[in-house]
Amino acid sequence: MGEIDDAIERADREGFTRQPPKTLQARINFLMKQLKTTKAVAQEIGVSQRSVERYRKGERKHPPQAIAERIDAAVRARWQPQVRRRRRKQATTTGITVETGARFGYTAPIGTTGDGRFRRLTVHLPPAYAQRLFNAREAGAGDRQMRQIIAEGFKDIYFQDGGARALGLSDVTLNDIDYLDLDY
Numbered sequence: 808m809g810e811i812d813d814a815i816e817r818a819d820r821e822g823f824t825r826q827p828p829k830t831l832q833a834r835i836n837f838l839m840k841q842l843k844t845t846k847a848v849a850q851e852i853g854v855s856q857r858s859v860e861r862y863r864k865g866e867r868k869h870p871p872q873a874i875a876e877r878i879d880a881a882v883r884a885r886w887q888p889q890v891r892r893r894r895r896k897q898a899t900t901t902g903i904t905v906e907t908g909a910r911f912g913y914t915a916p917i918g919t920t921g922d923g924r925f926r927r928l929t930v931h932l933p934p935a936y937a938q939r940l941f942n943a944r945e946a947g948a949g950d951r952q953m954r955q956i957i958a959e960g961f962k963d964i965y966f967q968d969g970g971a972r973a974l975g976l977s978d979v980t981l982n983d984i985d986y987l988d989l990d991y
Contacts, residue, residue, distance in 0.1 A: 809951075809953070815989060828882065906928075911925075
């Protein structure tokens with residue numbers, strides 16, 4: 808996963824109305840309901856079927872840290888899909904807020920500086936960018952493509968102020984991301 812994917816995942820988690828299961832046994836049982844078989848759960852978290860059976864029965868309560876993290880990630884990725892859909896649908900009508908600290912580079916007319924600068928920005932992007940971002944993610948787009956969508960939004964909204972300034976600015980790139988958070 809890339810930085811944009813992680814930011815979308817974190818934004819989704821903020822909308823949860825209930826917390827995911829806490830105990831190992833409850834998490835494994837949740838995954839069993841979602842994936843149906845111990846074999847599928849075992850493949851998802853990278854353990855043997857027998858280990859899944861032990862976790863499910865409560866015979867084993869403390870998996871190694873790496874496996875516990877994979878179990879947690881698998882549960883959170885499947886937790887409250889309707890809440891996630893509702894929030895994303897809302898974002899496609901109200902837009903998304905992107906907060907980032909990153910190096911922005913751009914292509915500008917001759918005589919102006921095109922050197923990239925590190926900036927900390929919080930910008931609300933219109934619904935069209937949210938829709939494009941979610942569509943790209945659904946289509947399996949890479950982090951680079953999703954960065955470009957956000958960079959285009961920054962270009963239109965922040966740098967060009969909706970067409971009121973910096974009209975010669977032709978291309979903005981988002982590089983060296985220190986942090987990136989989305990809110991919708």
